[in-house]
Amino acid sequence: MEAVYGPVSLEASAERIVQAAADVPADQPLIVMAHCGPSGLGSEAASPCGRDWKTPALDWGDQDLALALDRMAKDRPANLVIFGHMHHALKRGSGFRQTLLRHRHGTALINAACVPRSGVDGQGRTLLHLSWAEFQGASLTQLAHRWYTPDAELIHQEQLPIDPPLPC
Numbered sequence: 001m002e003a004v005y006g007p008v009s010l011e012a013s014a015e016r017i018v019q020a021a022a023d024v025p026a027d028q029p030l031i032v033m034a035h036c037g038p039s040g041l042g043s044e045a046a047s048p049c050g051r052d053w054k055t056p057a058l059d060w061g062d063q064d065l066a067l068a069l070d071r072m073a074k075d076r077p078a079n080l081v082i083f084g085h086m087h088h089a090l091k092r093g094s095g096f097r098q099t100l101l102r103h104r105h106g107t108a109l110i111n112a113a114c115v116p117r118s119g120v121d122g123q124g125r126t127l128l129h130l131s132w133a134e135f136q137g138a139s140l141t142q143l144a145h146r147w148y149t150p151d152a153e154l155i156h157q158e159q160l161p162i163d164p165p166l167p168c
Helices: 010-022 063-073
Strands: 031-033 080-083 100-102 108-111 118-120 126-136 139-148 154-159
Touching (some): 031 063, 080 126, 100 139, 108 139
Parallel strands (some): 080 108
Antiparallel strands (some): 100 108, 126 139
16 A cells, blocks of 8 residues: 555554545445454454454454444444455354444445355355445445356355344
8 A cells, every 4th residue: 555655654554434424425424444344443354354264363344444333323323335355154164154234323334245256065065255235325235245046046145144234
C-alpha cells in the first residue's frame, strides 16, 4: 500500500473507508469489501480473523476496518462486510473457522475465503463454492455459503439466520 499511496495512518485509512461509505445512497445496500476482516472478532485460531498458522493464536483482523465500522454505525451501519484472507480450513487439519456472523452493530459479515473453491464430495460429485448474499432494497435477506454441482444443483448450504431482514 505504501508503494502506491505512501504512508497511511490507521486514522487516515479508517477515514477513507468512512468517507466512501457516506457516498452510498440510502436506498442502496451498504456493502464493505475488504481483503481481511475487522479486528475485534476473536483471538482464537477458529475466530473469523484468527491467526492459525503459528501459536499463540491471536486476532489478525484489520484495526482500521474495525474503527471505520464503529464510526459508520453512528450514522448508518454497513449491511454487509465481505472479506477473505483467512481460509476456512484451519492449518494442520484442526477444523474450520467461523465464517458467517453478526457484528456488534448488526452488520452481517462473511469470510469468502473457501479454498479451494471446487472439490469432490463423498459421493464423487464435483462441487463448486459460492458466497451468496441477497437483498430486498437495502435490506439483507440472505447470506450463505453454497456448494453447487457444475449443473447448478444446490447440494449444501450454510446460512446466517436473518429474520427479519436487516434494515439499512
